[in-house]
Amino acid sequence: MALSMRCNVKSVFRFVHKSNSHRRLFKAGKATGTTSLPKAQVFSGIQPTGVLHLGNYLGALESWVALQDKYSTVMYSIVDLHSITQPQDPQILRENILDMAASLLACGIDPTRSILFQQSQVSEHAELSWILGCLTSMPRLRHLPQWKMKSKQKNEGSVGLYTYPVLQAADILLYKSTHVPVGEDQIQHLELAQDLARIFNNQYGEFFPEPRALLSGTRKVKSLRDPSSKMSKSDPQKLATVFLTDTPDDIVLKIRRAVTDFTSEVTYEPESRPGVSNLVSMHAAVSGQSLEEVVRLAEGMDTGQYKNVVAEAIVQKLQPIRLEIQRLRADRGHLESLLAKGAEKAHSLAAPVMTEVRKLVGFY
Known part of the structure; x- marks a missing residue:
């Protein structure tokens, strides 16, 4: 039987260096005493957009879970500020935040090994986003593919949609993150965070590290009804997507x-x-x-x-x-408590960084 393939599917992460064409490969999993890795601060975020599907799990969440055993500081944020770049029903948004928390926990995100929190509960995200926005040019944002795609879909776009890549950069830099697990389609937004770290450092002195991308080696899961497209929760064909809550x-x-x-x-x-x-x-x-x-x-x-x-x-x-x-969904109080504790931990890391940023910028 013929088997045509280019490479095996393995759970692998590759560090992507913007200025370096070679890539260093590391197997995902528990760190061992023989593994020599730089001390890293890992950050990633996910929007509360409803039930996750098999593609989300295999493409991102399995990797997120593995990173908890690989690095000492791993942060996962439910980025609700990003979600309101599109119209949201407030009650549905509140439920989606808790549903996302339940889904992440059920998939293996462990609050004792990582920090899971709700973005809007840490006000420093928005403050740093404003400061970085003042260092970002409009042409730089217009070149990002998501703005071109989403603004065309809506025939117009909000200021929030236009500037949300700056908020993404703030999310990352706020914790002086060194590594960010992302998909291929987010690389240009991570490059903006790298650029803004350099711009800030050039203007105010060396402060932010330039974050690197951690790309999952897992293959993308395709639609069951159209294998030329990715599996998507918004697919109008009900049989196209396997959700984590499917019976x-x-x-x-x-x-x-x-x-x-x-x-x-x-x-x-x-x-x-x-x-x-x-x-x-x-x-x-x-x-x-x-x-x-x-x-x-x-x-x-x-x-x-x-x-x-x-x-x-x-x-x-x-x-x-x-x-x-x-x-987990049946215990709303437990989910709210976990997110509140996560926000406290995130704030304890963000507050001293913003104190230094304010000093560097000249606010006091």
């Missing part, structure tokens, strides 16, 4: 209806067989096996039989997460 029956139905092709053999050929290859990639990711192992195990199966195997593997992976989300 086993939901998952089985969606995988059975997944688009494949007219060849019954199971192979991994992303260019010529994107639908089947998407199933193979998901199966490998949720089972912890390599692509070669998954394809070898599928020998003798047709794609219909293989879909049942993939569905079962996804159900086994997501069922504990779904049940934990349900349990």
Whole structure:
């Protein structure tokens, strides 16, 4: 059986240096005594935009969980200030914040090993964003792809949408973060944070480190109905996306209806067989096996039989997460308490940084 592939899927992070073309690779997982890594401050944020899906989990959250065992200071923020660049129903936003907290906790984010907090509860984010905004040119922001895309979709864009990359930079620099786990589509926004760190340092003296990107090596999960596109929670086709809260029956139905092709053999050929290859990639990711192992195990199966195997593997992976989300959602007070404690920890790190920033800028 032919298996065409360029590389194995492994849980890997690569440090991306803007001024250096080579990349240093580190396996994700628990740090060992033989691992020599620079002391790092890791920060990332996620918008409270509803239920997470399988692509979010495999593409980001598994990596986030692994980073908790790799670095001493890891911060994850539910960035609600970013979410209001688009119209929000206040009650739904409040529920989405708690739902996101429940989802992150259920996926393995541990408040004893990282700091999980709500962005708007730490006012220093907005203050630093204003200061950095005064160092940012309008042409620099106009070149960012998200502004071009989202403003065209709405035919107009708010000032908040235009300047939210500056707030992203403030989120990162506020904690003097050295590393940021991001997706490929966020690299240009991280470059803005790097640029603003340099601009601030040139004007006021060396202060902010230039943060580096941590890119997850996990393959992107594609839509079950259109494997040329990423899996998305906003996909209008209900069978296109596997959500973390889907029941086993939901998952089985969606995988059975997944688009494949007219060849019954199971192979991994992303260019010529994107639908089947998407199933193979998901199966490998949720089972912890390599692509070669998954394809070898599928020998003798047709794609219909293989879909049942993939569905079962996804159900086994997501069922504990779904049940934990349900349990956490039922205890609103517990979630609010955890976020409040996280905000206190975040504020204790942000306050001294802003004190120094105010002095450097000349506020006192």
